[in-house]
Amino acid sequence: MKKSLMICLALLSWIVLSACSSSRKMAGVRYELDYNRAAMNHMIDGAIMELLENPNGALLHYHQAAELDSTSPGIYITMAENYYLLEKPDLSISLAKKALRLDPENLDALHILAAAYEANKQHVQAMAVFEDIVKIVPNDIEALFYLTSLQILSLNPKDALKTYRQMVKSGLDDPDYLIGVGNLFLRSGAHAEAEQVYQDIYSRDPDVEAVYLALATTSKAKQDDEQAIEWYKKALAHNSAFDDVKAELKKIYDKEKNWPAAIAMYEQLVAQDSTNLSDKLQLGQYYFLNDEHAKSMATYSKAVQDHPLSERAYLTLGALNMAQKDTVAAIETLRQAIEKKASFYRARRTLSEIYAEQGRWDDAIELFEPLKDNDTTYVGARIEIAHLLIDKGDTLQAINMIKPLMETHGDDWRVPTTLGRFYFISDDYATAIGYFNAALDRRSDLPHLWVLRGLTYMQMDSLDVALDNFERAAEKFPKESEIHYYAGTLSSRQNKFAKAVSYLLTALENDPKNDQVALSLAGAYDELKQYDRAEKLYQQLLQANPESAIILNNYAYHLSVQAKELEAALQMSKKAVEAEPENAPYLDTLGWIHYQMGDYQTARQYIEKALERRPENAEVAEHLGDVYEKLGMQALAEELWRKAYELDDRRVKLLEKLDQSN
Numbered sequence: 001m002k003k004s005l006m007i008c009l010a011l012l013s014w015i016v017l018s019a020c021s022s023s024r025k026m027a028g029v030r031y032e033l034d035y036n037r038a039a040m041n042h043m044i045d046g047a048i049m050e051l052l053e054n055p056n057g058a059l060l061h062y063h064q065a066a067e068l069d070s071t072s073p074g075i076y077i078t079m080a081e082n083y084y085l086l087e088k089p090d091l092s093i094s095l096a097k098k099a100l101r102l103d104p105e106n107l108d109a110l111h112i113l114a115a116a117y118e119a120n121k122q123h124v125q126a127m128a129v130f131e132d133i134v135k136i137v138p139n140d141i142e143a144l145f146y147l148t149s150l151q152i153l154s155l156n157p158k159d160a161l162k163t164y165r166q167m168v169k170s171g172l173d174d175p176d177y178l179i180g181v182g183n184l185f186l187r188s189g190a191h192a193e194a195e196q197v198y199q200d201i202y203s204r205d206p207d208v209e210a211v212y213l214a215l216a217t218t219s220k221a222k223q224d225d226e227q228a229i230e231w232y233k234k235a236l237a238h239n240s241a242f243d244d245v246k247a248e249l250k251k252i253y254d255k256e257k258n259w260p261a262a263i264a265m266y267e268q269l270v271a272q273d274s275t276n277l278s279d280k281l282q283l284g285q286y287y288f289l290n291d292e293h294a295k296s297m298a299t300y301s302k303a304v305q306d307h308p309l310s311e312r313a314y315l316t317l318g319a320l321n322m323a324q325k326d327t328v329a330a331i332e333t334l335r336q337a338i339e340k341k342a343s344f345y346r347a348r349r350t351l352s353e354i355y356a357e358q359g360r361w362d363d364a365i366e367l368f369e370p371l372k373d374n375d376t377t378y379v380g381a382r383i384e385i386a387h388l389l390i391d392k393g394d395t396l397q398a399i400n401m402i403k404p405l406m407e408t409h410g411d412d413w414r415v416p417t418t419l420g421r422f423y424f425i426s427d428d429y430a431t432a433i434g435y436f437n438a439a440l441d442r443r444s445d446l447p448h449l450w451v452l453r454g455l456t457y458m459q460m461d462s463l464d465v466a467l468d469n470f471e472r473a474a475e476k477f478p479k480e481s482e483i484h485y486y487a488g489t490l491s492s493r494q495n496k497f498a499k500a501v502s503y504l505l506t507a508l509e510n511d512p513k514n515d516q517v518a519l520s521l522a523g524a525y526d527e528l529k530q531y532d533r534a535e536k537l538y539q540q541l542l543q544a545n546p547e548s549a550i551i552l553n554n555y556a557y558h559l560s561v562q563a564k565e566l567e568a569a570l571q572m573s574k575k576a577v578e579a580e581p582e583n584a585p586y587l588d589t590l591g592w593i594h595y596q597m598g599d600y601q602t603a604r605q606y607i608e609k610a611l612e613r614r615p616e617n618a619e620v621a622e623h624l625g626d627v628y629e630k631l632g633m634q635a636l637a638e639e640l641w642r643k644a645y646e647l648d649d650r651r652v653k654l655l656e657k658l659d660q661s662n
Contacts, residue, residue, distance in 0.1 A: 039069035043078070055086055073099035073106055080112045084119065092116035105136050114146065123150050134163075139170040148181055157190035164197060175201050175208045182214055186221060194218050209235065209242045216248065225252075236265070240272040240279075250282075259290035277307050281316050288320065296320060304333075311337060311344045318350060330354060342370070345377075352388065361392045379409050383418050395426055413443040420452060429460045447473065447480045454486055466490055474503060481511035485520065492524050495650055500524040515541060519554055526558055534558055549579040549586065557589040563596045570597070584614035592623055600630045618648035625657075634661060 046061035062079045069075060080095035096113035099106055110133050117126035130147035133140055144167035151160035164181055172178065178201050185194035195218045201211045212235035219227035232249040235242050246269070253262035266283035269276065284299035300317040307313045314337035321330035331354060337347040348367050355364035365388050371381035382401055389398035399422050405415045420435035436453040443449060450473035457466035470487035477483055488503035504521040511517060518537050525534035538555040545551050553576040559569035573590040580586055591606030607624045614620055625640030638661055645654040 036065075036069035036072075039065040039072070039075065042068065043075065046078070050082075055082060058082060071102065073102040073109060076102070077106070077108050077112060080109070080116070084112060084116050087119070089116040089119040093120070107133065107136065110136075111143075114143075118146075118150075123153055126150055127154060134166075138166070141167055141170050141172045144170060145172065145177070145181075149184055152181075152184045152188050152190065155188060157185060157188065157193045160185070160190075161193045161196065168200070173204070175205050175211065179208075179210050179214055186214075186218060191218055191222050206238060209239070209244060212238075212242065212245055213248065216245075233265075236269065240269050240276070257289075259286050262286045263290060263292075274306070277303060277310055277313060280306075281312065284316065284320070288323070293324065297324075304336075308340055311341070311347055314340075314344070314347055315350065318347070322354075327354060327358075338367075345380075349384065352384070356388060356391055361388060364388050379405060379412050379414060383414060386418060386422070390422065390425070395422060398422055399426075410438075411442060413439050413446070413449075416442070417449060417452070420456070424452070424456055424459075427459075429456050432456050433460070444476075447477045447483055450477070451482055451486065454483075458486075458490075463490060463493060467494065474506075478506070479510050481507045481514065481517065484510070485514075485517050488517075488524065489520055492520065492527070495527075497524045497527040501528065515545060515548070515551070519550065522554065522558070526561065531558070531562060547579075549576040549583070552576040552579075553583075553586045553589050556593060560589065560593045560596050566593055566597050569593050582613065584610040584617065584620065587613070588617075588620045588623060591627070595623070595627055595630070600627055603627045604631065616647060618644040618651060621647065622651065622654060629657075629661075637661070 042061040042065035046058040046065065049055070049058035049061060059079060059082055062075060062082070066072075066075045066079065076095045076099035080092045080099065083089075083095065084092040093113060093116045096109045096116060099109040100113065103109065110129055114126045114129040114133070117123070117129060127147060127150040130143050130150065133143040134147060137143070144163055148160050148163045148167060151157075151163060168178070178197060182194045182197035182201070185191075185197060195215070198211055198214045198218060201208065202215065205211070212231050216228040216231040219225070219231060229249065229252065232245050232252075235245040236249070240246075249265060250262065253259070253265070263283065263286045266279055266286060269279045270283055273279065280299060280303045284296045284303065287293070287296035287299060297317075297320060300313070300320055303310075303313040304317050314333055318330045318333040318337075321327070321333055331351065334347050334351040334354070337344045338351070348371075352364040352367045355361070355367070365385050368381040368384045368388075371377035372385075374381070382405065386398040386401045389395075389401065399419065402415060402418050402422070405412070406419070409415055416435040416438035420432045420439060423429070423432035423435065433453065433456050436449060436456060440449050440453060450469060454466050454469040454473070457463075457469060467487065467490040470483055470490060473480070473483045474487045484503045484507035488500045488507060491497070491500035491503060501521065501524045504517060504524060507517045508514065508521055518541055522534040522537040522541075525531070525537070535558070538551070538558055541548070541551045542555055552572040556569040556573035556576065559565045560573075570590075570593050573586070573593055576586045577583070577590050587606045587610035591603045591610060594600075594606065595603035604624070604627045607620060607627055610620045611617070611624050621640045621644035625637040625644065628634070628637035628640065638658060641654045641657050641661075645651055645658075
């Protein structure tokens with residue numbers, strides 16, 4: 001409907017413009033429109049083509065109209081607009097210029113010309129056109145807005161500020177638009193002009209939170225953090241409900257661990273609004289961080305008193321009780337919460353966890369007994385009790401409690417999931433997989449169910465099926481790091497290292513601080529002999545975790561495989577073995593570094609220990625065979641190479657070693 005109206009208006013505009021561009025004769029008070037009827041027919045046909053969504057057919061008619069009537073700016077404006085919409089700005093520019101030669105002050109033509117220049121990234125030319133528009137219509141807010149923006153982009157902030165003031169004087173007072181202009185100044189480095197814009201907005205409308213944030217950001221850009229803090233404080237003094245400002249100031253205090261300043265801020269906020277529970281709880285936390293435990297306790301106790309129907313208040317007070325090792329008080333607090341409102345489920349669960357830790361299983365279970373016959377908690381309460389029975393060690397009773405729910409509430413995905421988990425921890429993977437399949441039939445949109453099923457297949461040593469599970473899940477959940485991690489590690493186990501890298505890169509993008517993912521990715525790079533990429537990851541990991549045994553070991557092995565920086569590798573490996581002296585892979589790494597350094601007796605000592613601890617490891621067996629060969633123990637070497645090949649027939653190089661030996 002909107003497009004149809006625009007086309008009709010364009011057609012009317014052409015008729016009027018045609019009449020205006022031709023000679024006009026007056027007869028009394030009667031005006032006669034003078035236009036080319038054949039051209040008009042083509043314009044009508046073109047408009048119809050546009051309605052039929054055939055822009056090229058429309059342009060054909062418009063061009064024919066222009067051939068019949070070359071004196072009408074309206075025809076060229078219509079064509080310029082169509083070419084602009086078809087993303088052909090060069091043609092749009094040419095046609096808009098033709099229209100302007102016929103009617104130099106035609107605003108439609110000027111606006112189209114400016115838009116086409118912008119589309120072509122010809123900002124200087126677009127700016128000149130907007131200047132022409134402003135000369136014709138000094139109060140054209142849209143033109144002034146674009147002109148201001150282009151002047152800023154052209155690094156002409158002084159002229160831009162003048163145009164901005166003209167725009168405001170012309171009636172633009174929307175703070176969001178004006179803050180947007182200030183942001184353009186700020187991004188271009190024109191801090192003084194940005195600050196003037198923000199100050200103008202602040203003086204007219206101090207109730208806009210965004211302007212305080214903008215002024216603080218400008219202060220930060222000028223390296224004046226103290227002034228930024230003052231703007232945040234001024235904002236909160238004006239309106240304590242400015243949550244974004246509050247969050248920014250809190251972030252600063254948290255980073256600096258400036259607890260006294262944070263306390264002062266939240267004391268003021270609570271004084272301004274005594275009904276805000278979040279601010280009270282945050283104040284209590286800052287008291288605790290500042291070792292003012294009595295004040296923290298008083299604040300949380302008051303929060304419970306003032307907000308008796310808030311579960312959060314009780315949970316926070318209970319957590320403080322536990323932090324002070326006052327379990328009795330914590331139990332009392334949580335009991336009060338449940339007595340106040342039976343639907344405080346988190347309080348009930350937290351209390352049950354405390355009881356479970358004390359071995360008070362009956363008390364923990366008793367908490368959920370009243371909920372067993374409630375429609376909304378019928379399943380959840382039974383699952384909670386069953387988990388407590390599992391923790392107690394009574395797996396059979398837990399399973400027997402949940403199994404009947406498959407008949408009565410089998411459509412609830414939690415039921416088969418819980419049974420799957422219970423059979424999994426009982427090492428009955430075949431039964432567990434059936435329940436996980438049932439859970440996924442009900443809720444295939446839950447990523448953790450795919451993970452549970454995949455892990456179960458891995459425990460069953462059905463690696464192909466497990467990989468298929470994780471690959472399908474990865475397609476369904478492109479941002480779930482854990483799923484991509486397992487898809488990557490399983491691909492590595494099948495020697496599909498290029499595919500593994502793809503999955504592990506995605507996993508790391510979605511969880512950049514996960515060391516295990518980074519280690520697996522580095523390992524895959526090593527297998528592909530992309531050592532530089534692996535090296536970069538190992539260095540980053542070691543810098544962040546210099547005492548991590550697994551990182552030290554893997555980095556050392558990475559260097560030993562390349563037979564480079566062996567002294568550094570040796571020191572890292574020794575450190576890893578000192579941390580975990582019985583770890584077979586670490587012992588193997590240390591032995592292999594000695595092998596690479598030509599110290600075969602020491603290598604034998606460590607790798608034999610590794611094989612004692614991991615007799616079914618093909619890589620360790622092959623390494624020990626290589627050591628025996630260097631020591632002239634050929635028969636033992638061949639025996640170990642055969643064993644390694646039996647354990648992993650993908651190690652085809654072992655066959656070459658055996659052939660050469662024979």
